[in-house]
Amino acid sequence: NAGVTQTPKFRILKIGQSMTLQCAQDMNHNYMYWYRQDPGMGLKLIYYSVGAGITDKGEVPNGYNVSRSTTEDFPLRLELAAPSQTSVYFCASSPGQANQPQHFGDGTRLSIL
Amino acid sequence: AQSVSQHNHHVILSEAASLELGCNYSYGGTVNLFWYVQYPGQHLQLLLKYFSGDPLVKGIKGFEAEFIKSKFSFNLRKPSVQWSDTAEYFCAAAGGGSYIPTFGRGTSLIVHP
Numbered sequence: 001n002a003g004v005t006q007t008p009k010f011r012i013l014k015i016g017q018s019m020t021l022q023c024a025q026d027m028n029h030n031y032m033y034w035y036r037q038d039p040g041m042g043l044k045l046i047y048y049s050v051g052a053g054i055t056d057k058g059e060v061p062n063g064y065n066v067s068r069s070t071t072e073d074f075p076l077r078l079e080l081a082a083p084s085q086t087s088v089y090f091c092a093s094s095p096g097q098a099n100q101p102q103h104f105g106d107g108t109r110l111s112i113l
Numbered sequence: 114a115q116s117v118s119q120h121n122h123h124v125i126l127s128e129a130a131s132l133e134l135g136c137n138y139s140y141g142g143t144v145n146l147f148w149y150v151q152y153p154g155q156h157l158q159l160l161l162k163y164f165s166g167d168p169l170v171k172g173i174k175g176f177e178a179e180f181i182k183s184k185f186s187f188n189l190r191k192p193s194v195q196w197s198d199t200a201e202y203f204c205a206a207a208g209g210g211s212y213i214p215t216f217g218r219g220t221s222l223i224v225h226p
Contacts, residue, residue: 042216097212106156
């Protein structure tokens with residue numbers, strides 16, 4: 001199984017550009033999540049989804065948008081890239097029970113210049 | 114608000130030393146607890162989890178953790194660390210009626226050979 005697949009792995013954007021970070025999982029998990037990881041700050045939840053068509057804001061949603069049209073895919077959209085969005089982005093999925101761990105993708109390293 | 118605290122942000126050890134990383138959570142009631150490890154340049158992967166039963170949980174690579182309900186703690190331990198244990202370690206908790214885990218800020222462990 002591929003698990004959670006994120007693309008691209010690296011990207012450099014100019015301020016004001018937009019892009020979509022892709023995330024796909026093949027485990028039929030209901031829950032999917034987007035996190036950003038900044039040095040010394042741990043993981044901050046951006047958005048999450050509990051199923052197709054249902055999304056909700058996490059701790060740091062400003063500047064991002066998501067959609068969940070299928071169980072498998074959960075793309076993250078940056079509309080107007082800002083230097084503060086330079087980070088490593090991780091997508092994760094889980095079955096949706098509190099006692100089940102999350103499965104993480106390999107991350108996307110994004111730099112905004 | 115629900116929170117997870119990791120008290121040690123940076124730990125430096127020599128090989129064969131014993132390790133204990135602290136984790137405290139703020140949830141009341143039923144809680145599900147996780148430790149994840151992130152090796153340099155890689156994604157997070159599950160070390161161990163607790164959701165019920167024996168409060169002493171054994172995970173992969175010789176790690177274990179003890180759930181102490183009265184102290185709201187879930188500390189990670191390893192009797193003898195190896196250079197390959199150099200990584201970042203995250204504690205996470207899900208509970209208080211939510212399936213969405215909260216992560217601590219992480220502990221960076223460096224093991225000198």
